[in-house]
Amino acid sequence: GEEVAQTPxxxxxxxxxxxxxxxxxxxxxxxxxxxxxxxxxxFKFLISFQNENVFDETGMPKERxxxxxxxxxxxxxxxxxxxxxxxAVYFCASSPTRTAGGExxxxxxxxxxxxx
Amino acid sequence: xxxxxxxxxxxxxQEGRISILNCDYTNSMFDYFLWYKKYPxxxxxxxxxxxxxxxxxxxxxxxxxxxxxxKHLSLHIxxxxxxxxAVYFCAASGSGATNKLIFGTxxxxxxxx
Numbered sequence: 156g157e158e159v160a161q162t163p164x165x166x167x168x169x170x171x172x173x174x175x176x177x178x179x180x181x182x183x184x185x186x187x188x189x190x191x192x193x194x195x196x197x198f199k200f201l202i203s204f205q206n207e208n209v210f211d212e213t214g215m216p217k218e219r220x221x222x223x224x225x226x227x228x229x230x231x232x233x234x235x236x237x238x239x240x241x242x243a244v245y246f247c248a249s250s251p252t253r254t255a256g257g258e259x260x261x262x263x264x265x266x267x268x269x270x271x
Numbered sequence: 272x273x274x275x276x277x278x279x280x281x282x283x284x285q286e287g288r289i290s291i292l293n294c295d296y297t298n299s300m301f302d303y304f305l306w307y308k309k310y311p312x313x314x315x316x317x318x319x320x321x322x323x324x325x326x327x328x329x330x331x332x333x334x335x336x337x338x339x340x341x342k343h344l345s346l347h348i349x350x351x352x353x354x355x356x357a358v359y360f361c362a363a364s365g366s367g368a369t370n371k372l373i374f375g376t377x378x379x380x381x382x383x384x
Contacts, residue, residue, distance in 0.1 A: 159314070186370065196358065196377040203371060211369040246314055250370075259305060260372060262314035 157181060159263035161247050162229075167269045168237045176266045177229040180249030186210065187230050188248040188260055189222060198246070204230065237270045244268075274298045275363050277375035285383050290348040292378050294361035297342065301363040305372070306335060306346045309358045318359075319346070351382045 160179040168174050180187045189201040200214040204224040215222070219238075224230040234241055244267050248260040276295045284290045292306075302323040307315035321328040321335045321344070328335050334347045348355055358379050362372040 161314075188371065190372075196360075198360070198372075198374040200371040200373075203369070211371055213369065214371070248372075258303075258370070259317050259320055261317060262307075264314045265312075 159247055159249050159261055161263035161266050165267050169271055171236050174234045174237050174268055176232045176245050178247030179229045184249035184251050186250045187224050189232050190246045191243045193243040239270050242270045275373050275375040277378050279378050281379040283381045284351045286353055287350045290351045290380055292346045292359050294344045294375050296363050300365040303364045304344050305362045307360045353382050353384050356382045
């Protein structure tokens, strides 16, 4: 598609439950990124993929967070055993290629996760 | 360690006047800078970008200036319109092993009719 699509829009989980978020990048884009916006204006990088391969996972809390981008499927971000502090808006972004001058990342509308 | 800083949390401008949003960075390895606009409950929308080999990029009402020696960039919006009211984020990326964006904390722009 022409836009990054994210589902669901909202997700409510009890503490300790699993949460799974989905992202369909713009068609033809090679890179997918996940960001977490916890406080109102603070974006934290989680992980990036080049096609189905992890490119950079330095931002991922490894114990409970995992992510995948499989061929012909939406990318996913999964949180096992959610905690209250996981409450945030999770944004997915995609970009076409990576060049020396940099590439623009295009963002989806986000999934708002609330952990109670 | 905040590598990208937007020191003005908010800015109020009259319709038709110029809006100037500022951004400072500390990492000299950054080589690509972007501005995003964000409305509540929506994702960031790309506005304009600039490579570190340039000092100015213009797109319609939006111009971004980059001063590498000062590690400073600014976004100029002329003329400002009420529909420009939103939170503006600057972001930076480097050419190293990662392609992640580092975001500033945003500036809330209010354009008064």
